[in-house]
Every structure is written in C-alpha cells, then in structure tokens.
Amino acid sequence: MSFEFLPDKPIYQQLIDRITGELIRGVIRPGEKLPSVREYAVEAGVNANTMQRVYKELEGMGITETKRGQGTFVTENPERLQTLREERKAQLIADFLRDIEALGFTREEITDYMTGRGRND
Amino acid sequence: MSFEFLPDKPIYQQLIDRITGELIRGVIRPGEKLPSVREYAVEAGVNANTMQRVYKELEGMGITETKRGQGTFVTENPERLQTLREERKAQLIADFLRDIEALGFTREEITDYMTGRGRND
Amino acid sequence: MSFEFLPDKPIYQQLIDRITGELIRGVIRPGEKLPSVREYAVEAGVNANTMQRVYKELEGMGITETKRGQGTFVTENPERLQTLREERKAQLIADFLRDIEALGFTREEITDYMTGRGRND
Amino acid sequence: MSFEFLPDKPIYQQLIDRITGELIRGVIRPGEKLPSVREYAVEAGVNANTMQRVYKELEGMGITETKRGQGTFVTENPERLQTLREERKAQLIADFLRDIEALGFTREEITDYMTGRGRND
DNA sequence: GTGGTCTAGACCACG
C-alpha cells in the first residue's frame, strides 16, 4: 500500500492534511492511538523521517500528544479539534476568496458557479 | 514603488495572477503594450530574472506576443482572453473543491458558509 | 494513584529526583525500608522496568542498599546523605549558570530578578 | 572550525539557544542576514539538514524571516526580540525553581549560595 | 546562490 500524492505540495503537508481531515471527519477519534511512525511510513510509502516530521508538526499544532515509549495519541481535548475544524474552514475560504479577487472575479460569480447555477443558466 | 507579495506563493506566480487579473478586469486591454521587463521589474520591486520569467510564461499561455524590437503586447485575440477567464475560474474552483474534500469538509457545508447561509441558520 | 510527570524529562529521572528530594527533606529517613519495586511502580503508575531502573541508579549513587530477600533500604550512612545534598545543590546551580550564559544573560541580572530586586528597582 | 556541543542536549537545540543568545546579547541585530544554511552548517560542523531544522524552528518562533532565494534574516520587529528575552528569562527561572523545590531545597538557600553568601559563611 | 523536501540508514534514550 502507498498513498497517492500531488506533485506540487510537500508530501508531509499532504499527510498532515490527510490526518487532520480524518480527524475532522471523525475517522480518527480523540484519545486514539495513531500507528507508529514506522508503521505509518510503510503504509504511506514514505520515508520514516518524513512521517516523523508529520507527527512532530501535528504535536506542534496541539492535535496529538506523545507518550514516551508508548506512541502518539490524538489529544483528548475535543475543543481543540473543534477549533481546528473551524480554523481550517475559515483559512480555506479566506485563501479562496483572496485568489478570486486577485484574478478579477467577483464572489457572486464564483459561488453561483459552484452551487450549480452557473451550469444551468 | 514595490508590490506586496504573499510569502507562501512564488512571486512570479503572484505577478502572473496579477497581470491576468488585470486582463480579466479590463485594466489592461488587448493590443496594449506592456512595460519592458526592466521597467516592470523596477516598478514591482523584483529581480529582472523573475520578471523575465513572468513574461515568458505569459507568452507561453498565449496571452502576450513579443514583437522584436518593439516590446511585449497583449494578444489581440479576444477569444483567447475569454477562454483564459473560464480556464482560470474552472481551475480555481477545482482546486478549491479538492482541498475541501482532502480536509474532510462537504461541498455543501462550505458553499453554505460562503453564501452566508451558514451564519444565519 | 499515579504521580504527575513532566513531559520533557525522563520519568525515571523525575522519580530519582523525587526520592532524593524526600531524603533531603527528611520525609524518608536513613535505614528506612523502601517499597518493593512492584509496589512502588503500581503506586507511581509506571512500568516496573522503569522503577527497576530508578532503584538501580539510586543504589549506584550510594543512596540505597539492597539486602537480599529483605528489600531495599536507605543507607544508614548520614555523611552520604549530607554529601548528596551538597552535590545536588552544586550540580543544580552549575547547570543553571551554564544555561544563563548560553542564552546571553548575566549572572547578576538573573540573581537580581530571583531575589526580587529586579522588580522593585 | 566546529562548535562544541554538550552530549545531553540535541545539537539543534543548542544551536537555537546559541543564536537566540547572540540575539539577546546584541551580537546579531534585527534585519541582519544570517549565514546561509550551508555556510553555517560547515562553520558549526553539523549536517546541513540539522542547520536547516534550526532555521526553520527559529522562523516558527517568529525570530527570523526567510526571503526566498535571498536567505534568512532576523526579524525587524524589535518587540519580538524583547519578549523573546523576557520569555527566556522567565522560563529559565521557573524551571530552576521547580527543580529546586522538587529536590527539597528552599529558594533562599539557593539564592544565598548563588550570590556568594553561601561560600563566605 | 538561496531555502526546502525527501530518502536511506544509523544510533540513541525511554518504557
């Protein structure tokens, strides 16, 4: 097994996105133990160092906690996960709107297009 | 004078976005002569090599044409500009939707949020 | 029952510090019998291997003695406890002063701050 | 040339401490360009990856900014450096006092010792 | 030239 990665974004970033995405969707739950660095590295088809970096970054984000010699666990604190979700959403949208305007589109034109109105007119 | 650039996106990309955005908004018009690479580089506060790359990519995109000894001009072809506009829009949205899913959100949740419905319910 | 441990220091070290601290404060007295490795491990909420290591290091430091079949006892020798106390103090301070200098502070600035002078001037 | 490193602390941490120390002492000034990752790595006698990590961590701390293709610079913002200094000092002392108490010493006993009174009595 | 990412493989301390 080995994941598919986009060529234009760092692998470690895509892995972070993937894991936080699973957290947001509830695939991974608070308190749950994540696979070991080495296990996950093999599963994802990346080097252990790359996975190590992912785990460290997640810990820096307050998403995981590591218990020495035992492994890495999703933080029990559900608030953090909730704010994570909202932060992500707000950031995603802010970036998108910024791009829209930089390229000369209006917000309405884009949202109309996305909600399907653009295709039916 | 020197433009403001976001730290997370290549400067040359931001310049391309800027120029195509001005094209889409009509700030720059078909047939119009663009500043020389050196002039524009100074104005933007970037290295001449960076500006050179911008012009080269714009030409590769079929947006500009170089007339030797005269300078760089926006293509006269209005169809190209129209397709450019649509290509950009489609690309922008496709990327956005990809990110949404990668991070565990649903398309509806995001569009609701963007169109304001998410805040009023 | 299970002790609280700081995340950045080895658990076995924190346990050694705790026990020597109790010795210094007189909570534990020379000649006193310590709990068995297993008992103490359960009480502290740590792995028995970890506790084993703590006892081993304490014995290596000359703080405890093991009487086969009877258990582990704090050394009767009061001089050893006295030197232990001084060694600890000197080590603690030496490390602290080293850190101070490594980070660009002067010894005076820090001691002034600690003794309260830094806040009242 | 190659720096001396203590064996019990990660090299990258010691390098971070060193650089922030130079910042605190004013050896390095706001806006100044730091040596390139590779240069500094050679000078310190460490691998370029290790130095890379140091620079990234510094950036994460808000101490440096990197201008793509140009290098890494100390942030111009002097407030950040000031708070850095105070944070460092407070952290250093808090850790020290914690250790003191964990080991059964009183704060007075230690500060007396450090300010020289302990040696003259 | 610059910072940044990735791999491969080794070694360590901790529990």
Place this chain on the structure above:
DNA sequence: GTGGTCTAGACCACT
C-alpha cells in the same frame, strides 16, 4: 517496541 536525532547525499523551486 516507541519517538527522536543526526548524517550523507540527492533533487527541486525560486531569485
């Protein structure tokens, strides 16, 4: 077994 650090060497995008 776990996470963490370090080296060596390669490759990439950006300026």
